[in-house]
Amino acid sequence: MKKNTPAQEIAVLAWKGALPSRPELAALGAGRLYIGHEFCERLLPSREELRAAQELAGPALSITLNIPPLSEKAAAGIGSCLRDLEETAGPGAEVVFNDWGVLEALAGFPGLKRVLGRAIAAQHAYCGGFPEGLLDILCGAGVAAVELAGRPQLESSRSQLAARGLKAHLHYPFEYLTTTRYCGSVRTAHDDFRLDMRPCSLECLEKWGKVSYHCQVPGVSPLTRGQELEGKIKGDILVRGNAWFSGEDPAAGFPGPGPDRVVLNHLYFREAGLYPFPAEGGL
Amino acid sequence: MIRIKAPLHAVEDCLTLIEAGAAELYCGVAGGGANYRSSDPNSQLPGLDALKEVISISSSRGTDVYLCLNSFGGRETRRHQLDQARAALGYGVFGIIVSDISLIREIRALGRPVKIVLGTLAGCLNSRSLRFFAGLGADRVVLERQLGLEDIASIAACARDAGIGVEVIIQNLGCENVNAFCRLHSFVALSRVVSSGRRLNPCWRRHEVTYFGGETAAPEVVNAGSEDRPARLLRCGLCSLYQLRKSGVEAAKIVGRHLPARKTARDVALLRDYLAACASGRVNDGNFVAVGQELRRAAWGRPCGPGKCFYQEIEALRRGPGWQT
Numbered sequence: 124m125k126k127n128t129p130a131q132e133i134a135v136l137a138w139k140g141a142l143p144s145r146p147e148l149a150a151l152g153a154g155r156l157y158i159g160h161e162f163c164e165r166l167l168p169s170r171e172e173l174r175a176a177q178e179l180a181g182p183a184l185s186i187t188l189n190i191p192p193l194s195e196k197a198a199a200g201i202g203s204c205l206r207d208l209e210e211t212a213g214p215g216a217e218v219v220f221n222d223w224g225v226l227e228a229l230a231g232f233p234g235l236k237r238v239l240g241r242a243i244a245a246q247h248a249y250c251g252g253f254p255e256g257l258l259d260i261l262c263g264a265g266v267a268a269v270e271l272a273g274r275p276q277l278e279s280s281r282s283q284l285a286a287r288g289l290k291a292h293l294h295y296p297f298e299y300l301t302t303t304r305y306c307g308s309v310r311t312a313h314d315d316f317r318l319d320m321r322p323c324s325l326e327c328l329e330k331w332g333k334v335s336y337h338c339q340v341p342g343v344s345p346l347t348r349g350q351e352l353e354g355k356i357k358g359d360i361l362v363r364g365n366a367w368f369s370g371e372d373p374a375a376g377f378p379g380p381g382p383d384r385v386v387l388n389h390l391y392f393r394e395a396g397l398y399p400f401p402a403e404g405g406l
Numbered sequence: 407m408i409r410i411k412a413p414l415h416a417v418e419d420c421l422t423l424i425e426a427g428a429a430e431l432y433c434g435v436a437g438g439g440a441n442y443r444s445s446d447p448n449s450q451l452p453g454l455d456a457l458k459e460v461i462s463i464s465s466s467r468g469t470d471v472y473l474c475l476n477s478f479g480g481r482e483t484r485r486h487q488l489d490q491a492r493a494a495l496g497y498g499v500f501g502i503i504v505s506d507i508s509l510i511r512e513i514r515a516l517g518r519p520v521k522i523v524l525g526t527l528a529g530c531l532n533s534r535s536l537r538f539f540a541g542l543g544a545d546r547v548v549l550e551r552q553l554g555l556e557d558i559a560s561i562a563a564c565a566r567d568a569g570i571g572v573e574v575i576i577q578n579l580g581c582e583n584v585n586a587f588c589r590l591h592s593f594v595a596l597s598r599v600v601s602s603g604r605r606l607n608p609c610w611r612r613h614e615v616t617y618f619g620g621e622t623a624a625p626e627v628v629n630a631g632s633e634d635r636p637a638r639l640l641r642c643g644l645c646s647l648y649q650l651r652k653s654g655v656e657a658a659k660i661v662g663r664h665l666p667a668r669k670t671a672r673d674v675a676l677l678r679d680y681l682a683a684c685a686s687g688r689v690n691d692g693n694f695v696a697v698g699q700e701l702r703r704a705a706w707g708r709p710c711g712p713g714k715c716f717y718q719e720i721e722a723l724r725r726g727p728g729w730q731t
Contacts, residue, residue, distance in 0.1 A: 162587075192587065195557040198532035221587070223507070224534025227541075242587040243529070246506075249589075251480035256508025260542070272589065301588040301609070304552040308617075332615040362615055367590070 132384040134187065136294070139166045140328055142179055143389045151387050156180045159189035161221050161240055162302045162366040164197040165323065170207045177211050185215030192222045192242060192302065201225060205232050219270060226264055238268040238292065241299045245272035252280045258287045268383070273298030273369070277381050293382035296391060297361065297368035306365040308332075327364030334360040334367070407685065408651050410677050411472070411573065411659040412670055415449050417456050419667035420463045426671040427678030430657060431464055432472040432503060433457065437486050449664035454490065458497045470500035474663075475513075476525045478506055488512060495520060501545075504528075505586075510543045521545045526575065529586030532557070533564035536572075546571035546656060552584060555646060555719050559653035571656035576643040577673045578661040582609055641716035645698030647680050648689050676705045695723050 134155035160166030217236035268290035308327035359370045412428035434450040475487040495518040505527035524544040565572045715721035
């Protein structure tokens, strides 16, 4: 994977229990490894997993910990998770927060860089940019970057963020749509009761879904994929765990020089067989 | 005592809701300040004159009016929101509901005393975020509707220490997605307008999800969406009022600014009767669900069926041990 500009950073998003190998990281040109999860607290790493990730990252890669919206119990314990990160990871360690409570907790960890996650940033996805007052709050709290919901939000807010000294991060190839409390991966086995009442076996690590809409528009087939109805969604609508995503339009290709960082989904590249092995440049 | 907060979309419904027992009314005003994404534009008051009238009627009867300025939007939306806030403050509005945290400061800068409620779209799921929002100047926070009763009690205890109030959603609770983090509302072309004029969000529309991977060899197809079963969305939290009251929750909100006032008024009266039963000492740990069911049957003429409880702890009590498996 080639960076568009020397300044652009490539990061690799890893899922719990599915860390990329060093050749995979090298093949993607990664300078940073994301662990944790943006949307489900059950996918937060244990202390051991954090250590394993740091060991994999070595001195060459920095670690980012993704933290999702948190339940009361998880929020109460997030301090120890941040402490583990501070102790384990190197100087470039950072936290992506998708819960304002995590930003509150980060006040006690000045060494950890703060990044606004896309679950919150997506609230402003169709607003033509962020309210300046919100950027005041972010800058005042020492936030360094914002993860954007998708390319349209990048286009509408990049220059505004840059003017405030905030970096723009973009995930590829999945645009964020929603977080649901009815976990898609568990639902098929257990009907549609609320996830917070039942345990799961992290089915999302293996199971994913594709959404099709019943369409009642005359002249259109009765069951059609979302992209045929919606000009903005050109790829498939996908469900993984408790989040929905829109796949990037394949025609759009790899993001250009716009984002300061591109976050690549490791599982996507692995499952789609897109790793260009043998990796050029070796390990 | 928990205050019952009811939605309002027409001046002529104001007295009906107050007489039914609403201690607080909330409404949006046409013009872009309030969020009405899943429902029809008729879910809002037609203009600021109507708001002025609502405030006048309500304040003379001791009922507080809250203006919804809870949409996320660009500069134009923000301009409308601040214009509406200025006007509403001039009319003596009691409170303003916002979702964008930066709007708290901007409304405070208008220099008039007003109770600012941070709505459910802000995403308060825990005590830490509540403290963060309190630090920004919110007077009350509406908790995310997915929370269980135990979490609500814990957050409400934190709220007391932080000096702010907690509000929960109590009726018409069923939304699959976490409101604060959902963009599906905005995919207008994926939504569908039904005969009543309402717009169904993509999540409400009937759709299929085909699952791949996991233990199953072949893809599984799951029907989802509820446009053919809208009643599933109208879940109820009546019996949970007993525990919410003990937790110190300040207000219980009925969702649905688009819903007919006659339905909302019946819901308000039902909640009022249940709270009155609690206050009289008639409700206790052993009968709080039975009392709720009895009152509901009396109000609606039918018992509540399975799957109607939003709070799963209550549903579990109703169904007995092992119901989830």
